[in-house]
Amino acid sequence: MNSSYLSVENVSITFDTDSGPLNVLDDVSLKVERGEFISLIGHSGCGKSTVLNIVAGLLQASIGGVLLENREVTEPGPDRAVVFQNHSLLPWLSVYDNVRLAVDQVFGRSKSRQERHQWTLHNLELVHMGHAIGQRPDQISGGMKQRVGIARALAMQPKVLLMDEPFGALDSLTRTHMQDSLMEIQARLNNTVIMITHDVDEAVLLSDRIVMMSNGPSARIGEILAVDLPRPRDRLPLADDPAYNHYRAEVLRFLHERHARPDVPTSNVGGDDQVEPEERPTRLKLAAG
Amino acid sequence: MRATIIDPQKSFRLAWLQSLLAYLESDRLVQRTLLLIRQLLIPLAAIGLFLILWSAGAASVTTSLGQLPGPAQVWDQGVQLYQEHRASREREVAFYQRQEQRNAARLARDPNAEVKIRPYTGSPTFVDQIGTSLVTVATGFLIASLIAIPIGIVCGMSATLYRSINPIIQLFKPVSPLAWLPIVTMVVSAVYVSEDPLFQKSFITSAITVTLCCIWPTIINTTVGVSSIDRDLINVSRVLRLGWLTKTLKIVIPSSVPMMFAGLRLSLGIGWMVLIAAEMLAQNPGLGKFVWDEFQNGSSDSLARIMVAVLVIGALGFILDRAMLMLQRWATWDRNAVLR
Numbered sequence: 124m125n126s127s128y129l130s131v132e133n134v135s136i137t138f139d140t141d142s143g144p145l146n147v148l149d150d151v152s153l154k155v156e157r158g159e160f161i162s163l164i165g166h167s168g169c170g171k172s173t174v175l176n177i178v179a180g181l182l183q184a185s186i187g188g189v190l191l192e193n194r195e196v197t198e199p200g201p202d203r204a205v206v207f208q209n210h211s212l213l214p215w216l217s218v219y220d221n222v223r224l225a226v227d228q229v230f231g232r233s234k235s236r237q238e239r240h241q242w243t244l245h246n247l248e249l250v251h252m253g254h255a256i257g258q259r260p261d262q263i264s265g266g267m268k269q270r271v272g273i274a275r276a277l278a279m280q281p282k283v284l285l286m287d288e289p290f291g292a293l294d295s296l297t298r299t300h301m302q303d304s305l306m307e308i309q310a311r312l313n314n315t316v317i318m319i320t321h322d323v324d325e326a327v328l329l330s331d332r333i334v335m336m337s338n339g340p341s342a343r344i345g346e347i348l349a350v351d352l353p354r355p356r357d358r359l360p361l362a363d364d365p366a367y368n369h370y371r372a373e374v375l376r377f378l379h380e381r382h383a384r385p386d387v388p389t390s391n392v393g394g395d396d397q398v399e400p401e402e403r404p405t406r407l408k409l410a411a412g
Numbered sequence: 413m414r415a416t417i418i419d420p421q422k423s424f425r426l427a428w429l430q431s432l433l434a435y436l437e438s439d440r441l442v443q444r445t446l447l448l449i450r451q452l453l454i455p456l457a458a459i460g461l462f463l464i465l466w467s468a469g470a471a472s473v474t475t476s477l478g479q480l481p482g483p484a485q486v487w488d489q490g491v492q493l494y495q496e497h498r499a500s501r502e503r504e505v506a507f508y509q510r511q512e513q514r515n516a517a518r519l520a521r522d523p524n525a526e527v528k529i530r531p532y533t534g535s536p537t538f539v540d541q542i543g544t545s546l547v548t549v550a551t552g553f554l555i556a557s558l559i560a561i562p563i564g565i566v567c568g569m570s571a572t573l574y575r576s577i578n579p580i581i582q583l584f585k586p587v588s589p590l591a592w593l594p595i596v597t598m599v600v601s602a603v604y605v606s607e608d609p610l611f612q613k614s615f616i617t618s619a620i621t622v623t624l625c626c627i628w629p630t631i632i633n634t635t636v637g638v639s640s641i642d643r644d645l646i647n648v649s650r651v652l653r654l655g656w657l658t659k660t661l662k663i664v665i666p667s668s669v670p671m672m673f674a675g676l677r678l679s680l681g682i683g684w685m686v687l688i689a690a691e692m693l694a695q696n697p698g699l700g701k702f703v704w705d706e707f708q709n710g711s712s713d714s715l716a717r718i719m720v721a722v723l724v725i726g727a728l729g730f731i732l733d734r735a736m737l738m739l740q741r742w743a744t745w746d747r748n749a750v751l752r
């Protein structure tokens with residue numbers, strides 16, 4: 124019997140492509156405790172989304188499987204809510220109706236109409252979107268859309284919240300706001316979260332553990348870094364914190380020394396092509412230290 | 413620039429009204445004059461130029477029916493066609509009045525007398541023909557939409573079904589509906605036999621011909637709309653475990669509505685063009701028959717009358733298209749789409 128809350132057990136997956144079978148994941152195992160915040164980091168195309176989709180039930184593993192509270196995951200369901208990279212709100216529904224659709228679907232039997240209305244509003248307030256409930260997705264900014272996407276996922280009261288690069292499409296300023304919001308929500312609700320990210324700072328700031336994946340094909344989990352920083356975390360003081368910078372350096376070292384992308388020239392190693400230097404005051408510290 | 417982003421309220425206003433409003437609101441003389449020129453004067457000038465070229469060109473062409481009519485003659489004939497219509501209506505009213513008076517008189521003499529009202533049998537006027545054509549195209553278009561939208565939705569949702577139906581669609585789509593006309597006529601005469609028909613056979617034949625050409629663009633566009641739903645939205649419905657019906661109603665249909673309406677608009681345009689030709693060929697009542705009758709008639713006014721019909725057909729086609737565009741804008745959730 125397995126005791127952890129969520130466990131990914133020896134998952135391998137092989138896709139049939141035009142150029143033959145492609146083994147994307149090879150024997151990936153991961154145990155997640157209840158209330159833990161896990162980041163999944165790795166180079167583009169290594170299979171992070173694939174891991175997340177297998178946990179969500181949107182993809183079926185070729186070998187191995189996923190257990191949630193000791194029950195095998197066989198299909199998608201609202202107990203494993205997903206926040207997609209490009210928000211995926213229904214564009215013809217208002218912000219309220221997007222969340223309400225999920226609430227009605229999940230709590231249609233267990234809550235009264237009035238309760239569902241209140242629950243929808245409550246979740247929109249939680250992500251600070253209570254002022255825009257009547258707007259359509261194309262009338263609000265990218266950050267606001269992502270907030271609504273998170274509200275929709277939270278409203279399902281999932282056992283595990285799965286986020287695939289939730290802030291990847293946002294500008295850096297909006298992204299920091301969203302990270303702060305997410306930490307605030309996490310402090311209140313203490314959800315179990317698996318989040319994919321490309322951003323090293325985001326991973327260190329938000330996570331309890333950072334799961335670093337090796338390059339594909341046949342990607343595995345390379346290393347797991349426990350981030351032992353006290354909460355609540357505040358990005359400004361942390362920028363000067365040696366422990367914080369140590370964690371950052373660990374992740375960078377993994378990504379750029381041990382698992383540098385083969386198509387990236389070695390002179391680039393240590394430079395993250397995803398993020399502009401001005402967004403990262405800590406890099407200077409790292410170089411100096 | 414106007415209307416790159418669609419505002420549903422604005423789309424119901426006409427461009428000239430908008431420019432007039434803008435004219436009143438703006439207080440900068442230069443700007444409002446420029447706007448006026450761009451939106452009002454330039455189109456008017458183009459129309460004026462067209463009329464001048466038309467009258468000049470028409471004067472130099474002589475046919476066996478006399479000179480090709482210019483705008484003035486066409487206008488006169490338009491007025492006359494309308495007056496003929498009024499006169500016919502008056503005769504009709506008078507006809508029924510006479511009958512009623514006669515019947516009343518007979519009933520006064522003998523309360524048990526059997527009275528009946530005979531229907532008026534004047535030949536249809538130009539305006540009647542317009543009405544017939546519009547009703548026919550609307551009927552054919554509605555039937556086609558009721559058939560095509562469900563087929564499009566299921567084809568878009570099931571790749572297997574699409575693969576099995578696609579060859580049929582591809583085979584029949586390029587066929588001019590006029591090629592169907594003889595078959596439709598024969599089938600309708602064979603199948604639609606009734607003592608007291610609710611609709612005339614010619615009406616059914618024309619409507620079915622319109623249906624046959626309206627079906628394809630709607631099926632194809634709806635299929636494409638349904639099958640090109642964002643994968644993420646499908647994943648959302650999977651995570652939410654939406655049932656088949658909820659998924660279809662809440663996700664599949666709304667997301668394909670813009671494409672669906674694009675198809676409907678195409679269909680209606682084609683249907684209108686085909687209807688006129690079908691009416692000419694099959695001698696079914698409507699504008700097409702009017703044109704053909706005038707052509708056969710061959711009086712000195714015929715060419716001008718045909719031109720009136722041509723202009724009316726064009727104007728009605730334009731109005732139908734605008735009406736569909738308005739519907740399309742109303743139904744489209746994608747506010748970034750540029751619809752013209």
Ligand SMILES: Nc1ncnc2c1ncn2[C@@H]1O[C@H](COP(=O)(O)OP(=O)(O)OP(=O)(O)O)[C@@H](O)[C@H]1O
Binds near residue numbers: 169171172174
């Ligand atoms: N359905 C599929 N069929 C075939 N190959 C697939 C499929 N889904 C993913 N892959 C392949 O699996 C590999 C990993 O894809 P995945 O989307 O999981 O990467 P990722 O780590 O999320 O990348 P990114 O950071 O760019 O989002 C890629 O090479 C991709 O081409």
Ligand SMILES: [Mg+2]
Binds near residue numbers: 171
């Ligand atoms: Mg991905």
